[in-house]
Amino acid sequence: MKIEVISKYPEDKKRSVPILFIHGAFAGAWCWEEYFLPYFADHGYESHALSLRGHGKSEGHASVWMNSVPDYIEDVCQVVRELGTSPILIGHSMGGWIVQKLMESFERPAGVLLAPIPADGLLSVAMRMLWLYPSFCQKMYLINMLPRSAWEYVASFQEMRDLFFSKAVSPETVKKYVPLFQHESYKAMWDMSGSKYSPQPRKVKTPLLVLGAENDVIISPDSVKSTARSYNTEARIFPNMGHAMMLDKDWQAVADQILDWLDKKVESGKSELKEESK
Template sequence: MSPAALEVIDKGSTSPAHPVPLLFVHGAWHAAWCWDEHFLDFFADRGYRAVAPSLQGHGNSAATKPLRALSIADYVSDVCAVAESLPTPPVVIGHSMGGFVVQKFLESRDIPAGVLMASAPPKGYLGSGLRWLRRHPWHFLKLSASGRSLAYVSTSSLARERFFSPHTPDDLVTSYAARLQEESARSGVDGLIALPRPKRVRAPLLVLGAGHDGAVTAAEVRATARAYGTEPEFFPDLGHNMMLEPGWQVVAERIHAWLGDRGF
């Protein structure tokens, strides 16, 4: 089957100070737009080439099969395709489900470094699913039966609970919630069984967490960092969508500094 035609937002260019491109991978229900709000311009303005694809079936990307059947392996293939289109191997930055995809990508790819932002942990989605079941049992049962989950994350109140901190302005939460779209049911199942293998990963990783994360717990962030032999860093005032929250600049600055320390 031929690869999907992917929407790719590509800004800036590499520079002597930052010769390695950055590849940003979005999470579930999102698309490349979540990086384009702030992060792509931030890094492009500092001399990086910053590239964000919409995974197939998301944003304006085509898909090789129905959305409900898209797997984590399909998403990894999308990241591979974009990475291989770049002149040099990129630093890969993944958020939430995108962090899970990045972990799977890194098992078989030798790249300079990676960043995991509020990432699903190597042990997968079981903890997240159980928390969802406890918080909203009827929602969880309905989405499990139908394979459709958008309705249970896309109202302003549910989006705030999962993605944003209590102090994020209502208008931002409402506008971002309206941009969410349906996610693959198959990818959710893969998050339980197609687990990353951290021992295969050689790239150094920066692992970041948020203090008001309604999707990933601090314990899961610590477990992710431990699996990759590093220490996590937390932003106590931010919610799960660290790249969209007011205060996103502190996250971008930390990534910028970490990359600079490594000559990227």
């Protein structure tokens, strides 16, 4: 399977480990490309973002509806093998759920969850959205069955903006990214709603940073805090921010929080090991 990977490399001093970014549902590697990839590269991290099969420029669009959670996990493992080293994993929404699953079996240098689907699955998220936004949930289900060209006739630009972005994001920015959203796998959604593939936090030994957004209508701050508690840590919730944290007007605050945490959890640990080995 040919998997798209977008990469940015540091020009100066290189950090000890690379970062691999994993996108959420309906998205692709493009969501990391404008801000996060160059910013983390500028701070010394070899930075990579993949598009899961059927997303972005990866193969498999014709069968995207039948992709499973194991398929997506294999995509990430394939890219990790190609990198040749164990990276820091940063996942958004569905990508955050995939990171949780990967941490069960393989200890990584670190993991970061941005507005992640909670460890107990997608069902609680779906039920909350059905209760609060019944009309739009029906539209989202419908547009996933329609050709991409028909989406604009079912869900308005304003509805898409309210779902993914905060009011601080300019209309011009939203218009740039909304056309890039695409179909998502029903099977993967079903997999994340049941107990068969649910992440098991007790198996995770890797340090995790859990971040959320105050105005996220998909993954609520309470859900993010619950996920953090599952891993015996505390969540950081960013004010006046929507679900697409990496594309928000204040994206840099999120990136700086991650960089600061990585300096403490990963880079400082590497320095201590070097000192001990002398």
